Amino acid sequence: MLGSLPVEMQIRVLLLLDADDIINCRAVSKTLCAVIDDSIAIQYQLELSAAGMADMGGLPDLSVSERLSRLRTYEEAWHSNPMVYRPLLGTYDPDDCEEWWLTTGGTIPYTAGGTLRLFRPPSASRGVPERIWTLKLLDAYEEHVTWISVDLAQDLMVLARLNEGEDGDAVDVCLCSVKRDDASYPLATQSVLAIRFNSGLRAMSCDTFVFGDLVGCTIRGTVEHMMVYNWKTGVRVWSYYYSQQAYFYIIDSSKLILVEGYSMKLYSFDPTSTSCRDLVATDHHELCELGLPPLADPDANASVTMCEAQPAPAEFMDCNPIFSNDPSSGLIAALYEIDSYTTIDTAHDRSFSWTYLLILLPVRTLLSQANSISRHQALTAHEHKLPWDAWGPDGTRCLLLDDAPRNLSAIGSKCAMFFPRDEDWDEMADILIVDARPWIHLTPSYYQSSSVPHLIDPSSYSECEIFASPLRSTLPYRIMHKEIHLGQDSSFAEMVLLEDGLAVHCTPSYGAHHEGVSAGEEATGLDAGFDFLFT
Numbered sequence: 001m002l003g004s005l006p007v008e009m010q011i012r013v014l015l016l017l018d019a020d021d022i023i024n025c026r027a028v029s030k031t032l033c034a035v036i037d038d039s040i041a042i043q044y045q046l047e048l049s050a051a052g053m054a055d056m057g058g059l060p061d062l063s064v065s066e067r068l069s070r071l072r073t074y075e076e077a078w079h080s081n082p083m084v085y086r087p088l089l090g091t092y093d094p095d096d097c098e099e100w101w102l103t104t105g106g107t108i109p110y111t112a113g114g115t116l117r118l119f120r121p122p123s124a125s126r127g128v129p130e131r132i133w134t135l136k137l138l139d140a141y142e143e144h145v146t147w148i149s150v151d152l153a154q155d156l157m158v159l160a161r162l163n164e165g166e167d168g169d170a171v172d173v174c175l176c177s178v179k180r181d182d183a184s185y186p187l188a189t190q191s192v193l194a195i196r197f198n199s200g201l202r203a204m205s206c207d208t209f210v211f212g213d214l215v216g217c218t219i220r221g222t223v224e225h226m227m228v229y230n231w232k233t234g235v236r237v238w239s240y241y242y243s244q245q246a247y248f249y250i251i252d253s254s255k256l257i258l259v260e261g262y263s264m265k266l267y268s269f270d271p272t273s274t275s276c277r278d279l280v281a282t283d284h285h286e287l288c289e290l291g292l293p294p295l296a297d298p299d300a301n302a303s304v305t306m307c308e309a310q311p312a313p314a315e316f317m318d319c320n321p322i323f324s325n326d327p328s329s330g331l332i333a334a335l336y337e338i339d340s341y342t343t344i345d346t347a348h349d350r351s352f353s354w355t356y357l358l359i360l361l362p363v364r365t366l367l368s369q370a371n372s373i374s375r376h377q378a379l380t381a382h383e384h385k386l387p388w389d390a391w392g393p394d395g396t397r398c399l400l401l402d403d404a405p406r407n408l409s410a411i412g413s414k415c416a417m418f419f420p421r422d423e424d425w426d427e428m429a430d431i432l433i434v435d436a437r438p439w440i441h442l443t444p445s446y447y448q449s450s451s452v453p454h455l456i457d458p459s460s461y462s463e464c465e466i467f468a469s470p471l472r473s474t475l476p477y478r479i480m481h482k483e484i485h486l487g488q489d490s491s492f493a494e495m496v497l498l499e500d501g502l503a504v505h506c507t508p509s510y511g512a513h514h515e516g517v518s519a520g521e522e523a524t525g526l527d528a529g530f531d532f533l534f535t
Contacts, residue, residue, distance in 0.1 A: 003031055011039050019049035019439040044068040051075055052329035052413040052437040058320035059127045067322055074125035074323075074500075078433075079480060105150030105210070106313040108503055118150060118157075118178065123500040126321040135181045151210040152316040154187075155179045156231075158215055160206035171195040171206045171219055175231055179317060190234035195219065195227070211250040211311065214271060218247070228256065230271055238269040247307035249332055251363050255287070255370050259334050262302040264290040264361075266370050287373050289385040293357070293392065294468040297340050302357075306335040308410040312499045325412030325499060329437045330363045333415040335401075335408055338466055355456075355466055356401040360415055360436045362475070365395035389469075397436040398473040400456040400464065405432075409497035413437035416502065418495035419454050429484050429493060430454065431502065436477040452481050 002010055002025075014022055014036065022042065026033045036042050041064050048055060051071060062070075100110040107118045115134050122130035147160040157178050163170040173193040175185035184191040195217070204221045213232050219225040224246045228238040238256065240248070246260035258265045266287040295302060309332040312325035336357040369391055373384070392398075405417035419430040430453050462470040484504070495504045 003029060007035055010035050011041060014039075014042055015045060019046055022046060040064050040068060044071070046439075047071055047075075048323060048326075049439040051323075052326055052435070052440070053323040054314075054326040056314060056321050056324045058322040062127075062322065070125045070127075070322060074123075077125070101148045105152065106316070106499055107150045107152065108498075109148045109150065120152075120316070121498060121500060121503075123321070126323060126500065128316070128319060128321050128500075131318070133178055135178065146205050147207050149208045149210050149215075150178070151313070152178065152318075153313060154210070155317050156185060156210060158208045158210055158231075160208050160217065162206060169221070171217075173206075173208060173215060173217055173229070175215075185231075188231050188234065193217075193229050193231070193234060195225075209249075209310070212253060214250055214253070216248065216250055216256075220245075226258075228269065230273075233274070235273055235275070237271055237273045238267065245304065247304065247334075249307075249309045251366050251370075255367070257332065257361075257366055259304050259307045259332075261304065262292055262336060264292065264334070266290065266366065266373075268370070287370050287384075290369065290391060291385055291388040292336075292359070293388050293398070293471055295338065295340075296465060296468045300338055300340040300466070302336050302338045304334055305337045305356075305404065306333075306408040308333050308408045308415070310409075310411040310497075312412040328364055329413040331410065331413055331415065331436060332361045332363070332366075333408055333410040334359045334361065335404070337404065340466060354404075356404050358399045358401060358415075358417075358434075360397040360399075360434060360475070360477070362395070362413075362436065362438075364438075365391070368395070393472040394474050396473055397434070397475040397477045398461075398471055399434065399458070399479075400461065400471070401454050402456055403454050405454070407494045409495060411497045411499055413440075414497060416495060416497040417454070418493070418504075420493060427485055429504075431482040431484060431495060433480045433482065433497075434477055435479075436475050438476070440476045440478055452479055455479070 026036050044064050107120045109118050118133040120131045144162045145159050149158040157176045159174040161172045175188045175191050207218045209216045215229045215231045217227050224242040226240045226248050229236050248258045250256045255268050268285040314324050338355045405419050407418050409416045415434045417432045421428045
């Protein structure tokens with residue numbers, strides 16, 4: 001029936017389908033295949049899906065053909081190797097920069113000359129201009145700011161500040177306006193969310209992130225204290241305490257995932273709650289526990305060491321990108337350290353070894369599991385554990401590493417791992433970027449087992465003796481290896497993944513690599529200071 005419609009109507013109908021359905025339609029007939037292959041609009045939609053992107057409407061005067069060309073330029077820049085650089089903050093002396101935060105929200109906050117500045121790297125492909133906001137509001141908070149999160153679409157900046165006291169520490173989560181350069185936020189009932197501890201508790205750091213009307217906060221110290229606030233009402237709507245390292249991320253307006261030990265748990269909460277009592281997680285609905293790959297050795301110790309997730313900014317208060325990461329393609333990256341013993345002789349002498357399991361967990365997989373759980377199951381959550389084989393193999397991507405990365409960073413559907421070289425004072429470092437999204441199989445594969453350091457060849461997973469059964473994972477993915485020269489000792493460097501590239505923090509100075517060099521731009525080597533890699 002579709003083939004009997006005029007070509008223009010066929011294209012309109014096909015544009016309502018997702019990428020898999022369009023690909024299936026190509027196999028129906030030669031005529032329909034030709035319609036799909038000859039339509040720039042359909043090709044643009046297919047390549048957006050393959051790239052994990054969504055069109056955001058920026059630069060509306062650009063034709064579909066021009067938008068497709070920009071998307072291809074953006075994707076090619078990510079895949080280019082070796083990386084190329086160009087100086088970006090050339091108007092500022094690196095020696096003037098006092099402190100940086102490699103943080104969320106598509107910007108890099110830093111202090112210079114006693115003022116706070118927000119640097120947004122440009123993206124020629126996506127139509128995002130470079131911009132630096134210079135703010136004086138930091139004067140109101142003096143020192144002890146440990147973390148900054150920014151949501152430019154809402155003109156919201158969240159600063160976490162530690163207050164040390166004799167009877168215990170306190171944390172202030174401060175809501176600020178970037179546009180107004182004001183240490184207050186007009187849409188919030190309270191501009192400061194004051195978090196007080198019981199006597200004797202000590203806080204070492206505080207991390208925050210923004211998710212719509214919600215602010216997530218993790219205070220690390222003598223205990224791990226995690227909480228979610230509705231910043232509009234100032235009410236704490238979820239809270240959890242844990243004695244060891246743990247992480248949580250909000251996956252929609254009323255659900256989150258908690259990652260602790262060798263487990264993952266889904267929780268629900270009421271974002272409209274008006275109660276100010278200090279709720280703990282047991283007072284909320286634990287929807288279920290998601291089982292992880294069972295270990296063969298009952299004495300093996302496994303625990304999460306790093307966990308990262310970051311929603312990509314869809315828009316900014318001063319512009320809209322042409323395209324941006326599709327929120328439905330976001331993922332959570334969790335790295336588990338597995339310690340095991342191996343018997344090496346008849347006297348039962350055993351050797352100790354470490355293996356690192358990276359689990360890339362798409363948000364759509366979590367939401368699918370959460371939405372499938374009935375109200376009855378939620379009320380009996382302590383009895384409800386979903387085995388790994390029931391959800392993991394077809395809903396995640398698992399990778400095994402032979403070494404632990406210095407740090408982990410994730411945004412959208414990408415996860416990056418930073419590996420400084422082991423040699424003393426080596427100025428080289430390896431970065432592995434894994435991209436896992438539903439339609440990535442529509443793009444060329446970039447995985448080559450012989451050229452990716454630190455990664456155990458996936459073809460050998462079926463023979464891995466760490467797990468009780470062969471480790472299976474079917475989510476499509478690709479992996480890219482970037483080798484970078486830092487111009488100084490790589491052992492004192494960290495990395496954060498941005499939507500358009502990488503920022504690398506070196507000591508004593510900083511460098512940032514931003515994917516995508518436009519044609520005609522001159523590339524330079526990265527030395528100590530401000531150099532960026534661009535797409």
